[in-house]
Amino acid sequence: MLGMDQRHWLMESMQQSDADFFFVVSSVPFMIPHRGAGGFEAASNKEEAWTAFLDEREKLISFWDTLKRPVFVMTGDLHNSFAIQITDRVWEFCSGPHNSVNHVPSLDEDNRPATGIYNSGGQPCDIRWSTYILEDLPRLQRLYPHYLVVQINNVFNMPQQLGGERLVAYPHPQVIFQYHEGRTGKMVYAESVVLPR
Secondary structure (H helix, E strand, O other), X not given: OOOHHHHHHHHHHHXXXXXXXXEEEOOOOOOOOXXXXXXXXXXXXXXXXXXXXXXXXXXXXXXXXXXXXXXXXXXXXXXXXXXXXXXXXEEEEEOOOOOOOOOOHHHHOOOOOOOEEEEEOOEEEEEEEEOOOOOOOOHHHOOOOEEEEEEEEEEEEOOOOOOOOOEEEEEEEEEEEEEEEOOOOOEEEEEEEEOOO
16 A cells, blocks of 8 residues: 555654654545445445555554554545544544445445454454444435544643633643534544553
């Protein structure tokens, strides 16, 4: 997916960084494969994501684990949203499209569970939350968009006078990932990750 030069640059840049945590953005999924076609097209495999390049994906996961800091892989493209803990420090947060029909995981996403342990090409991971569509829904009834909001709590306000402002760094910053229903805005899931102590 990346090629040797890009992967080397990414790994070297991350290793030299003093960032508390990392956000890696990919337009395609990292852990959940796209094996079907939404019950519409007659295609059996649309694999063009990290799940088709397992060797490179596993190299990245192993490297990210050595950083001793959280790495958040932000993805899209797959027609569902999900929060996945890959290792103690590596996570995937996917936000599905807002104007497309949701996939049926039993048909289109390798029959993954709605939540729980899932084996992705030999790499176990924990699906903490996901949108999940059952097979009995007609295609045009599978329109359940969700969106993701990321909040970083790395400072707090402790003014020396009421009404003032003085921002103080938290010793252990926190990142909160919040999934909301696309139609109502209602928050349906939140995951908080705190910098290791």
